[in-house]
Amino acid sequence: MKIDISDLHYSYPSGVKALQGLSLQVNPGERVAIAGHNGCGKTTLVRHLNGLLRPTQGRVAVGDWDSADHSAAGLAHRVGYVFQNPDEQICKRRVWDEVAFGARNLGYSPTRVEELVSWALSCWQLEPHRDTNPHDLSSGLRRKVAIASVLAMDTPILIFDEPTTGQDSHFFKQLIAVMNLLRQKNKTVIAISHDMDFIAENFDRVIIMGQGRILLDGKPDVVFNESEVLAVTFLQPPQLTRLAKGLSLPVEDCSIEGFLRALSGG
Template sequence: MTSIAVQSLSFYYKKEAPILTDITLTFDQRTTAIIGQNGAGKTTLVKLLKGLLKPVSGDVLINDQNTRAVSVSKLAGHIGLVFQNPNDQIFKSKVMDEVMFGPLNVGQPKEEALTNSMNALQMVGMEDKKDDHPYDLSLSERKLISIASIVAMNTDIVIFDEPTIAQDHAGKEIIKRIIHDLQKKGKWVITIIHDMDFVAEAFERTIVLAKGKVLLDGATREIFLQKEVLVQAGLNLPHVTQLGYLIEKNKTFLTIDEFTEDSRF
């Protein structure tokens, strides 16, 4: 059974400069966005979830396994991370080889890895690129290949680091659909992201980090009601939410469709 629990977690490289302080969180199957200014501790938290860093104090439990006692390679079978920059992730000379690398590395038999890889490429709409060299593709296409390579691993948990970077509107719609498809398959989806419009459109829960602490945590619509707190944390509201507040102070719109379908406009 999938579970993620963060218990009294603190982390620092230098004691006088804490990065995360006494973080306690319990994740669930809601799609979850972690937001905050640069330096808020988002990336460090994700590295701790993935087991790439170990807590200074407190614990991170992934499927009831304490990351202190479990190797990164073993955790890789449970939690996948899509890098912010696909160029930091992709290293094979053929798309299919790149996508199959993760599944094979976590112990999937070759035929299973091939099937999962093709299914993942179909999910991201890149099956026709399976024989291409990744670096013959655009940056946005390489981002989709990097997503496919993690999806193919069939992990319980998928974490995206800034998934909308280098994506136009069409690319963002593809990634939004991928997130929803993963959730339907029972996967837990988490992202760290600066794109507030995408957070409003694609994520059910939002966690706000500020100066290494949890400032807000709740349903995304409720978080964007806390506009004064978000502004104090140096965060912008989604554009459609800002527009809604200009017109009707007590109405929180998360999408363009909500705005245009509202009977009063």
């Protein structure tokens, strides 16, 4: 399901202009990371995709739908959104009910809900907690529950807002495994993140924003070589990119494998 954003402007009631003429297309199945300094418009942008915000000017299309013609509840059939703070979306007293909440609201049959919830719980190894109150869980487990609840909605597009913040290496491994499952299902994944290493290793495309505009848009190895533009946004390239530059190595991708190939001259 394609995303097509054209000349998008958005101003908050306070008068702050958060987005200024932004245009963007995302093809089905792409994995896109959005980065930039705080206040550059990242979250404002993605909240237009599920109807939480409406354009001041311009157009946002999700598939063949103009977002202005559909409610947030309607757009939830196409776009799943995982908030940065899981406590902003958890509303049930039992993990199973929380994970089932979105799928039920989308009108899936009880059998389908059961299948999706079981799958989402298994993705995060949450079965032992299915009868626990989410608010009694650790912050890391609550984040897993929040992501599982969006997975269970089975939307073609998923948005993750800072999914790795404050998480350990075990969470990273599980998140990457989940993202690989979503790739197999040809889901579109969009993530806001400040973690350049996570972005470089797991996304096909990187968008750098500043002052409500897109400053860079391309493959990670191309974007992360634009040191001067990144400096304006107070972002540093991934560690491997910085190391490769220091060693004058021509790294064609930002992964560990790419770095090792360049190091060996392969």
